[in-house]
Amino acid sequence: MDYKSLNHIQGKNGSRWTQFIRGIGTENLLMVAIDAAKYTHKALISTFYGEVLVKPFEFDASTPGLELIKQKIKAEKDRYNMIEVVVGIETTGHYYEDLVLHCQLEGFHVRTINAATTAEERRALLNWSKTDNLDLLAILQSMIHGRGTFNELPTGKVHNLQKLTRARRELVNERSAIKNLILVHMDHIFREFQGKTVWIDGKKEKIKPLSDNFGKASRYLMRYYPHPSDILELGEQGLRDLSVRENLKLRDSCIQCLLEFAKESISKPKEKVETDIFLLAQRLDQLDFLTEQIKVLERKIEDLFVQTEGGLLLSVPGIGVVTGAEFFAEMGDISDYCHAGQLIKMAGTNPIVKQSGDRRPSYFAISKQGRKQFRNITYHVGKSLAINNPKMNQKYHELIDRGKKSGQAYIALGNRMIRLAFSMIRNQTLYQTDEEKYVLYDEVNKKLHKVNVEHFFENFVVSPVSHPA
Known part of the structure; x- marks a missing residue:
């Protein structure tokens, strides 16, 4: 059989596994299945044919725990004259990473197995139950059938870039959620600030005083003059002076629209929405903080990206x-x-x-x-x-x-x-x-x-x- 013909990625993994066990011999392989957890891992040791040599046992996620499992593996390897040790570890969260690293340093062959694979293995056995022992058996069966991969843990610049970009994505999603909350508060304080529907020549159109709800001018007005009464108190000349002083670049059409919408607003009196105004200021602080954090992350991403x-x-x-x-x-x-x-x-x-x-x-x-x-x-x-x-x-x-x-x-x-x-x-x-x-x-x-x-x-x-x- 030509192993190289299986150029599908799963086929390649299967071919490598086949080549590996043929080179070593199935009778010379000691199989170790580990179910990783945050504090206490669980493992079992068996032959390639599924004969359990050491029943499921627990060991701590610490140096003494690692020494315990290494001693048990060495004892069984010497007792049955095994040549190689294959450790199968389910990729549970990030808790499996330290196990993979230490097993590789010990010279074991590590197979990382996706949790979805073990779930399919349990389903194939027509077993809807899920216990740690069943998980170990599913990991063992997955190893025997050649599932999983010998790939090492990701490291280097690409891995760091992935961490940075995923962190940025989380911050962007968080910022979007904050923006939605800000708009909700503004609906209570000054609902027309985001725009409203008007009839022009018998046609319905949406008019917005400001083109960007989170531009410089919008954020400044929401922070210091959020209520319609604040806009009316400033008046036309006050808005013009404010625009010049703070470089808000408010056009005359924008100023007229704000004043008209504030005058016709159906929002509650300012004293009735004091809580929303307070929360709005907090949300705007969060928005500024997240925006700055994203900007710093993006520069870090840029500096690293050009090095890859x-x-x-x-x-x-x-x-x-x-x-x-x-x-x-x-x-x-x-x-x-x-x-x-x-x-x-x-x-x-x-x-x-x-x-x-x-x-x-x-x-x-x-x-x-x-x-x-x-x-x-x-x-x-x-x-x-x-x-x-x-x-x-x-x-x-x-x-x-x-x-x-x-x-x-x-x-x-x-x-x-x-x-x-x-x-x-x-x-x-x-x-x-x-x-x-x-x-x-x-x-x-x-x-x-x-x-x-x-x-x-x-x-x-x-x-x-x-x-x-």
Whole structure:
């Protein structure tokens, strides 16, 4: 059998496992299944054929606990003259990471097994119960059947970039929630501040005093003059003077609209909404803090991104620093993949295909069986490309003309970007286009700070391995 022919990522893992056990011999393998937890782990030791040598036992997540399990493994290995030890650890949260590290340092072969895999193993055994002992048996069976991977824990710049981009994503989501709360408070204090419906020539239109609910002028007014009575007290001249003094850039039309909406407002008197005004000020403080934290994170992401091979993606129009960094970080190390289709499946953006016999295959919605974070950023990358990349914009309209919905088109463009990124990173090439207006320096200069523009050209243009093919 030609193991290399199984170039699907799961096929490759299975082939490596087969090669491993054939080289060692199943009778020479000591199998250890570990169910990781925060404080107390649980393990069992058996042969490759599932014969339990040491019944399930607990050990602490500490140095004495690790010494205990190492002693038990050594005792069974010597007793049965085993050659190699294979440890299977379920990827429970982040608690499994220290176990993986120490087992690898001890010279054991570590297989990390996804929790979904053990759940499927229990389901295959028609057992709906879930206990620690059943989990251990499921981990053991998964190891024997070749599931899991020998991959080491992620480390290095790509791993750190993933931590930073995920932290930024959490802060952005938190900031969005704060913004929604601010708007709720403003609905109670001055509901027309966000705009209202007016009738013009018999047609209904929505008019907003300020174009951006969270721009500089909006945030200043919400903090110091949130109630309609505050606006009316300032008056037209007061708003003009305030705009000049604080550089709010309020136009005359905006000032007139604010005064008109404040005069006709149906909001409660100011003394009735004092609690909302107090909470509004707190939410605005939270918004300012989160915005500053995100800004600091984004600079940290930029500085690290240009030091990785993923920095090549910045040569693509429509791929900014934050989007490109998150996209590359979720892709991770591509050295273990043979083709971009494996990455697309990892993202879960591959279509479900059903085909039987001589029937034509049918294509359904995307599988959503991969990493959620990777799938989300793939969608956002496709959306950004559809707007900001001329070539991709053309492809987007072609997809729409063929009857695709916007979301489907964004996913398709995101998948195209996965293929493009895979090729660029593997071959160390910059983005290639025949667009007349495209200039690499201009493209990179508008995305990076000056010092990082220099780093980009040093890493990807001056270096011999980075020249376009």
